[in-house]
Amino acid sequence: MEFELTAGERVDVDFAPQNVQMEILQNCSTILSTSKFSVPLDRDFGVDANYVDAPLLSAKAKAESEIFAALKKYEPRVTVKQITWRSNVEGVLRAKVKVVINET
Incomplete structure (x- = not known):
């Protein structure tokens, strides 16, 4: 089953997710919305x-590379299937990341 996440969209943290699937998707959202060097004890965390x-x-290529690398490193339970780009009327461009949760 594929899930679509939007880079840069913050979600409320659930400290007791209902299941492993929700935990994994929350982890992915956190990774995608965190800038590298912003986490004091793990400066490499994020994008x-x-x-x-x-x-x-150039920006899209660099961002896609960063997204693939960050999710592979920090949430290896998912595989990135596709990254597409969407913009809104204000010109904000966001990556839509389709992931599949790997069987464990």
């Missing part, structure tokens, strides 16, 4: 945002 002012194609 590097140094691409923000880069040309669009």
Whole structure:
């Protein structure tokens, strides 16, 4: 089963998720909404945002690479299947990340 997450969207933290699936998806959302160097005891946690002012194609490529690497490192129970891009009327561009939870 595929799940779609939006990079940069904060979700409320549930300290007692209903099941492992919800825990994994919450972990992925946290990874995708955290900038590298912002977590004091793990400066590598999250997604590097140094691409923000880069040309669009370069920024997308860098962001996709960062998303794949961060999820692989910090939540290996998922596989990234696809990353698409959506923008709103204000021009905010966000990655839509489709993941599949690996069988454990």
